[in-house]
Amino acid sequence: MAIKRIMVIGAGQMGSGIAQVCAMGGYQVILHDLQEAFVEKGLATITKNLARQVEKEKITAELRDATLSRLTPSTDLQNAADVDLVIEAAVENMEIKSKLFAELDQITPKHAILATNTSSLPITEIAAATKRPTQVIGMHFMNPVPVMKLVEIIRGLATADEVYVAIEEMAKSLGKTPVEVNDAPGFVSNRILLPMINEAIYALYEGVATKEAIDEVMKLGMNHPMGPLTLADFIGLDTCLYIMETLHEGFGDDKYRPCPLLRKYVKAGWYGKKSGRGFYEYN
Numbered sequence: 001m002a003i004k005r006i007m008v009i010g011a012g013q014m015g016s017g018i019a020q021v022c023a024m025g026g027y028q029v030i031l032h033d034l035q036e037a038f039v040e041k042g043l044a045t046i047t048k049n050l051a052r053q054v055e056k057e058k059i060t061a062e063l064r065d066a067t068l069s070r071l072t073p074s075t076d077l078q079n080a081a082d083v084d085l086v087i088e089a090a091v092e093n094m095e096i097k098s099k100l101f102a103e104l105d106q107i108t109p110k111h112a113i114l115a116t117n118t119s120s121l122p123i124t125e126i127a128a129a130t131k132r133p134t135q136v137i138g139m140h141f142m143n144p145v146p147v148m149k150l151v152e153i154i155r156g157l158a159t160a161d162e163v164y165v166a167i168e169e170m171a172k173s174l175g176k177t178p179v180e181v182n183d184a185p186g187f188v189s190n191r192i193l194l195p196m197i198n199e200a201i202y203a204l205y206e207g208v209a210t211k212e213a214i215d216e217v218m219k220l221g222m223n224h225p226m227g228p229l230t231l232a233d234f235i236g237l238d239t240c241l242y243i244m245e246t247l248h249e250g251f252g253d254d255k256y257r258p259c260p261l262l263r264k265y266v267k268a269g270w271y272g273k274k275s276g277r278g279f280y281e282y283n
Ligand code: CAA
Pocket: 049, 052, 056, 058, 119, 141, 142, 143, 144, 145, 146, 147, 148, 189, 190, 193, 225, 226, 231, 235, 239
């Protein structure tokens, strides 16, 4: 199963990072989103990241130019007609993903693998929207994608072994470390990470300590690179709430109940770093 051409759907924080590492890895990448402005913003982020790496002498100007030359913008899903792999990093909504996968099933060549970067939604259910559930798989990158080594690779109920192997090899070719995980709410990463973040928000909500103190305890006491509240801002509080809701619904256990303070912030439009305000303020 030779993978050469890839479409990445969604030019946001995750999608642009995935497109960058795939293009750096030598793949031809179509970066797709609903509007030209979204794709341009994604490409601008990639250009800035690559420029910073050239400045720091981490990569050569030649690699930067070759990477950029492998990226093609798209707002027409029909551009997926000749790809070998789609990596979907669109909004975390089952209805939207199901519709998108049903369309991709019609558009992409028969051999193409359809991967999703969903952070917690069931791969099996996304696969059921297609007539090729054996070729649907989870490929969960971590944020910031160019830096983080892990890719959780999630097998849906019907995912074929050769599809798993092809994606595992592809992740390795990006310099990432793939880890095999079965399909369960939040997989492994977010099943463990998000309840910790939610608990940190409860600690703030209940006045156990200030936000700075909570973050300091986890940074200095547990050697985490970022405190949990800073990390929540970095992931996006809307995404954190969505994952907690998926865990709560998926397991039906109140230990996954999202903290009311998290709901309040999301209702206020305080989404974290991307909106300029979350637990902390950003310029
Ligand atoms: N994009 C690209 N590169 C970035 C970046 C970004 N957004 N942010 C930082 N970097 C790079 C820097 O350029 C730097 O690269 P070099 O070493 O090549 O110079 C490197 O990362 C380290 O950056 P800094 O020295 O500026 O800062 P730092 O040491 O604090 O590291 C960090 C930044 C890597 C983000 C670190 O704080 C960290 O590891 N934080 C935790 C990240 C984490 O937990 N991610 C998982 C989130 S959960 C998730 O993604 C799953 C989900 O579904 C929600």
